[in-house]
Amino acid sequence: MEQLYLIRYGEIGIKGKNRPLFEDKLVDNIREQLKRGEPKQLDVYKTYGRIYVRTDLAQEEVTTRLQRVFGIVGICPTRRVPLDMEEIKATCLELVNEQLATKEGKTSFKIIARRSNKGFELDSMELNRELGAHVLINTEDGRLEVDVHEPEIPVNVEIRSKYAFIYTQDLKGSGGLPLGVTGKAGLLLSGGIDSPVAGWMTMKRGVEIVPIYFHSFPFTSDRAKEKVIDLAEVLARYQGEIDLHVVDFTAIQTEMNDKCPADLITIIMRRIMMDIAERITAKQGGKALITGESMGQVASQTLDSMSVTNLVPEMPIFRPLIGLDKLEIEEKAKMIGTYQTSIQPYEDCCTVFVPKTPETHPTKEQVLAGEEDLEIEDLIQEAVESVEVISIVGE
Amino acid sequence: MEEIYLDNAATTKPYPEVITKMNHTLTKAYGNPSSLHGKGLEAEKLIKTARKEIANKLKIKTDEIYFTSGGTEANNLAIKGTVNALHRYGNRIITSSIEHPSVLNVFKRLEEQGYDVKYLDVDQNGVVDLEQLEEYLTAETILVSIMGVNNELGSIQPLAKIGKLVASFDNLYFHVDGVQAFTKLDLFPAKLGVDLYSISAHKVHGPKGVGALYIKDGTRVDNLISGSKQESGVRPGTENVPGIVGFGEAVKEIEQEDFTTKMYRLKKLLVTRILNEIEDSFLNGPTIEQGVPHIANISFAGIKGEILVHSLERDNIYLSTGAACSSRLDTPSYVLEGIGVEGDLIEGAIRFSLSSQTTKQEINHTVNKLKKHVTVLKQIIQR
Numbered sequence: 001m002e003q004l005y006l007i008r009y010g011e012i013g014i015k016g017k018n019r020p021l022f023e024d025k026l027v028d029n030i031r032e033q034l035k036r037g038e039p040k041q042l043d044v045y046k047t048y049g050r051i052y053v054r055t056d057l058a059q060e061e062v063t064t065r066l067q068r069v070f071g072i073v074g075i076c077p078t079r080r081v082p083l084d085m086e087e088i089k090a091t092c093l094e095l096v097n098e099q100l101a102t103k104e105g106k107t108s109f110k111i112i113a114r115r116s117n118k119g120f121e122l123d124s125m126e127l128n129r130e131l132g133a134h135v136l137i138n139t140e141d142g143r144l145e146v147d148v149h150e151p152e153i154p155v156n157v158e159i160r161s162k163y164a165f166i167y168t169q170d171l172k173g174s175g176g177l178p179l180g181v182t183g184k185a186g187l188l189l190s191g192g193i194d195s196p197v198a199g200w201m202t203m204k205r206g207v208e209i210v211p212i213y214f215h216s217f218p219f220t221s222d223r224a225k226e227k228v229i230d231l232a233e234v235l236a237r238y239q240g241e242i243d244l245h246v247v248d249f250t251a252i253q254t255e256m257n258d259k260c261p262a263d264l265i266t267i268i269m270r271r272i273m274m275d276i277a278e279r280i281t282a283k284q285g286g287k288a289l290i291t292g293e294s295m296g297q298v299a300s301q302t303l304d305s306m307s308v309t310n311l312v313p314e315m316p317i318f319r320p321l322i323g324l325d326k327l328e329i330e331e332k333a334k335m336i337g338t339y340q341t342s343i344q345p346y347e348d349c350c351t352v353f354v355p356k357t358p359e360t361h362p363t364k365e366q367v368l369a370g371e372e373d374l375e376i377e378d379l380i381q382e383a384v385e386s387v388e389v390i391s392i393v394g395e
Numbered sequence: 396m397e398e399i400y401l402d403n404a405a406t407t408k409p410y411p412e413v414i415t416k417m418n419h420t421l422t423k424a425y426g427n428p429s430s431l432h433g434k435g436l437e438a439e440k441l442i443k444t445a446r447k448e449i450a451n452k453l454k455i456k457t458d459e460i461y462f463t464s465g466g467t468e469a470n471n472l473a474i475k476g477t478v479n480a481l482h483r484y485g486n487r488i489i490t491s492s493i494e495h496p497s498v499l500n501v502f503k504r505l506e507e508q509g510y511d512v513k514y515l516d517v518d519q520n521g522v523v524d525l526e527q528l529e530e531y532l533t534a535e536t537i538l539v540s541i542m543g544v545n546n547e548l549g550s551i552q553p554l555a556k557i558g559k560l561v562a563s564f565d566n567l568y569f570h571v572d573g574v575q576a577f578t579k580l581d582l583f584p585a586k587l588g589v590d591l592y593s594i595s596a597h598k599v600h601g602p603k604g605v606g607a608l609y610i611k612d613g614t615r616v617d618n619l620i621s622g623s624k625q626e627s628g629v630r631p632g633t634e635n636v637p638g639i640v641g642f643g644e645a646v647k648e649i650e651q652e653d654f655t656t657k658m659y660r661l662k663k664l665l666v667t668r669i670l671n672e673i674e675d676s677f678l679n680g681p682t683i684e685q686g687v688p689h690i691a692n693i694s695f696a697g698i699k700g701e702i703l704v705h706s707l708e709r710d711n712i713y714l715s716t717g718a719a720c721s722s723r724l725d726t727p728s729y730v731l732e733g734i735g736v737e738g739d740l741i742e743g744a745i746r747f748s749l750s751s752q753t754t755k756q757e758i759n760h761t762v763n764k765l766k767k768h769v770t771v772l773k774q775i776i777q778r
Contacts, residue, residue: 218705257775 002041003059006167007051007066008074011177018181025178026071027051032240033065036394048116048160052078063171068238070204072173076156079166083120088164089134092155095168096135099153100143108147109135113157120159127157177206179239185288185318186281187211188273189244191227194292194321196235196338197329201320202290203238210284211235211242212277214249229390230341236394237337245280246388252379262355264370266300267362271312272376278313279384289313294321294329299358308362399757401714404546404575404690404748407600409641416644417602420637428634429625438636445643452646453592454583455609461626462639465606466574466595467497470540472608472630473570473591474501476616477538478510484566485535491515491523491552493730494542498572502540511535521550521680521734529560532567539569543576547730547746548680549690551580558588568614574598574606578649579687590614596638600750601645605638654751658688661749661758666691668762673769679736679744689749692731694740698772703745706768712761715746 009026023046031044034055043054055062059077066075079095081087096109113127122130135155136144158165187199189211199209213228229244236242252272260268277289293301300309310317321329333339359366400408424441426434443457450457463469478488490502492514506512513531515523523541532539539561541552554571561569570591576582577594584592592609596602610616610629622631663683669676675696680686695703700716707714731741747761 218702218709221701221705254775 002054002056003062004078004080004165005053005055005062005066006076006078006165007053007072008076008170008173009051009071010073010175011071022071022178022181023051025181026069029069029071029178029180029240030066033069034062036240037061037065067172067174069178070174070176070206070238071178073175074173075171076167077169080163081166083117083159083162083164085121085130088157088166089131091164091166092131092157093135093138095166096139096144096153096155099168100139103152106143106145107152108145108150109153109155110146110148110151111135111155111157113159115159117159117161127159131155131157174204176204179203179206180208182206184208184210184281184284184286185290186277186284186286186315187290188277188292189213189228189231190292191224191231191342191344192292193326193333193339193342194294194297194329196231196292196342197332197336198290198292198320199235200238200332200336200338202318203235207288207290208239209235209242209290210245210281210286212245212247212280214247214273214276216249216253219250219253227341227344229392231338232390232392233394234336234338234341236392238394240394242392242394243284244390244392246390247276247280247383248386248388249383252376252383255374255376255379259373259375260370263357263359264362264367265355266358267305267308267367268371268374270300270305270309271367271371272380274309274312274317276380276383278315279380280387281315283384286315288315289317291317291319292321292329293319294324294326297326299360302360304361304363308364308367311364397711399710399712399761401712401747401749401753401757401761403750403753404549404598404746405715406597406603407750408752409597409602410600410645410648412648413601413641413644417637417641420640424636428636429623438634441640442634442636445639445646448643448646448650449594449607452578452650453585453594453609455585456612458627459609459612461608461610461629462634462642463606463608463630464604464635466495466572466593466598467606468630469593469595469606469608470495470497470570470572471501472616472619473593473610474498474505474538474540475619476629477568477570477591477614478505479617480615481537481566481568485533485537487511487513487531487533487536488538488540489513489515489528489531489536490540491517491542493517493521493545493548493733494540495546495572495574498540498542515541517550517733519680519734520682520685521545521548521730523552523557525553525556525560528557532560532564534564536564536567539567540572541570542572542574543582544573544580544687544690545680545730546575546690547728548692548734549575549686549748550681551576551685551687554582554587554589562588575687575690578646579655579689584609585611591616596642596645599645599649602638602641605635605642607642649751655688658749658751658753659684661753661755662688662691662747664755665747665749665758665762666693668759669693669765672762673766676769677740679731679740680734691747693745693747694736695743695745695769696740698743698769700743700745702772703743703765703768706772707761707764710764712764714748716744 027044027046034042037057039055039057041056045052066072079091081091111128111131113124115124153168156167185207187209189195203209211232215225232242232244424437426438428435428439446457446460450460488510502512515527517523544551561567568590571589573592574595578599590611595606618629625631666683677694679692704716728741
């Protein structure tokens with residue numbers, strides 16, 4: 001059955017002259033997301049500062065999918081009726097009765113009318129009164145009362161130029177900005193819990209991500225790579241299309257292991273990863289790097305380590321999880337849908353070469369001295385040129 | 396070399412004859428053995444032939460074979476089924492500390508339910524302590540379950556001696572997990588005083604998803620699932636006809652082979668070359684001759700077995716760390732722990748498991764590649 005949805009969006013409403021651009025992007029993103037559900041009928045359109053979706057997809061699927069589209073604040077299954085007071089009354093009553101059927105005992109409601117079509121016979125206050133009275137009189141005695149502050153059933157009535165739009169449900173969206181409006185960034189993606197969450201949080205702010213994974217076969221198994229592909233598939237549900245970049249890191253890791261002091265291996269590895277990630281990201285037109293680091297979580301995530309890592313790329317490195325605790329990150333990973341994959345026990349390349357006592361307070365001078373013997377530029381170029389790109393389309 | 400498969404204790408490559416027979420069962424003889432008509436009879440006859448083949452191999456009666464979905468189900472049926480039937484005669488059940496998880500975890504569950512479970516220790520060769528068994532055996536004991544061959548080490552258990560020890564007790568059943576022993580050793584359960592014996596098809600070049608339990612005439616086993624009268628009601632459900640037919644065919648093919656001597660020779664070549672030519676390598680468990688002909692477990696000090704496995708797969712050489720079923724978990728092998736191997740050497744353990752199809756060239760090629768990888772990896776890892 002066809003159903004109409006009113007899509008509410010927040011922040012982009014205030015973005016000045018960029019507004020149409022942002023709105024058009026959001027409309028595109030909504031259409032692409034819903035298309036992947038293979039609807040028979042789909043219509044997404046923008047009118048008078050509102051976005052409407054009309055589709056035959058099941059409501060549950062529509063909601064799940066739209067909750068993956070950044071920029072949406074609320075999803076409201078909506079009824080559209082002609083500008084006729086009798087029809088509007090009947091629909092309000094019907095919607096309230098639908099809600100009543102799902103609740104027990106006494107509950108509260110409120111009519112919230114907005115008349116943007118000033119030619120309509122009643123103004124907002126009059127509409128509130130008349131529709132409220134109609135609903136109260138015609139529902140079962142003792143079930144309903146009016147609560148103008150925190151109604152359990154808010155009945156929104158919008159009087160527009162040709163139709164009235166009526167809805168009672170407002171399902172929460174993910175918020176943020178339409179993906180793609182704020183450019184591109186490289187995401188250092190490992191198989192762990194943190195980096196997919198960092199990627200998601202960046203995507204939420206409208207950034208398209210280019211995930212980069214460092215593979216060190218045979219030190220990491222191909223199952224670890226499969227795991228990263230699985231994680232990229234989850235992120236692709238939000239982004240639509242994702243190009244996972246797999247860097248063959250074995251030769252570099254071997255060279256590093258051979259030439260650098262053991263206690264600096266981790267920090268030097270992070271620096272080389274940044275170098276490679278920056279080159280790949282730049283090729284894709286990206287402007288920043290994203291990591292899943294959280295302050296102080298492991299040896300490479302101390303303030304000293306991160307500041308030495310930051311010296312490598314010219315691009316800014318963003319760390320969206322910097323202020324989150326492990327539990328908070330796990331909570332988010334569960335909500336996003338990456339947690340179950342992340343906790344599978346395959347090692348990634350960071351855990352194989354972990355020295356027994358890593359330096360947690362490296363200095364610039366110390367690290368530069370540690371990198372002195374490396375003959376690595378050719379290896380880095382080779383790694384960038386031979387990067388494997390796996391294109392993933394979200395489900 | 397195209398592909399060298401040395402992981403035959405995990406699973407084996409099905410014989411071409413097995414595939415042909417199964418194909419026939421799926422395309423032509425697809426009837427339900429319980430149907431009254433000719434199509435049903437055709438399928439029933441195929442199962443009968445397979446049953447006979449397997450029974451002959453074990454030197455038992457055909458109606459003592461009960462088909463299951465595999466070794467795990469056979470072990471579960473044997474243990475839970477007999478304990479349920481005998482529980483009023485006693486509370487003690489005995490097994491070893493190095494059993495396969497499909498036995499060990501059943502005993503742990505029964506322990507939680509209140510059974511008095513004794514786990515036998517093993518010596519450094521991976522063989523159970525018979526004196527301890529004697530000590531544990533009481534009139535209250537209703538079940539002893541010991542594997543014929545350990546899947547990680549290839550150690551052979553003294554089944555005949557255990558059979559004699561338990562013979563003097565009433566209301567006590569002796570179950571053997573024979574999954575790794577079947578067709579590799581000439582073990583005949585009826586002659587060894589064994590009441591129940593589990594086997595699996597995919598370890599002997601048959602298909603996955605089918606196994607069997609030998610239940611000696613008169614042994615009381617409660618079924619685990621209820622249904623119709625297939626497998627005398629002990630294991631109801633429409634028979635896995637293609638699987639069973641494939642199983643029978645695999646056993647028939649093996650019947651025609653005798654490769655034990657050849658496999659011992661290859662195992663000896665493999666182990667002696669590695670121990671002689673690769674520094675800091677150690678054979679775990681039994682000596683070459685004390686163990687089965689097809690399994691050798693070797694540790695390489697300072698190198699993670701997993702990395703070695705992945706290095707060799709690049710050369711199309713396939714083998715395992717520890718046992719395949721547990722090698723993907725983070726915990727070190729309880730079997731190697733059980734025989735007293737140190738932590739570092741447990742992490743560095745590789746299991747080679749041969750088949751009758753393994754060749755001398757394959758063994759030599761594998762050792763050559765192994766030497767190369769160990770040298771390179773030592774440079775990288777041992778700092």
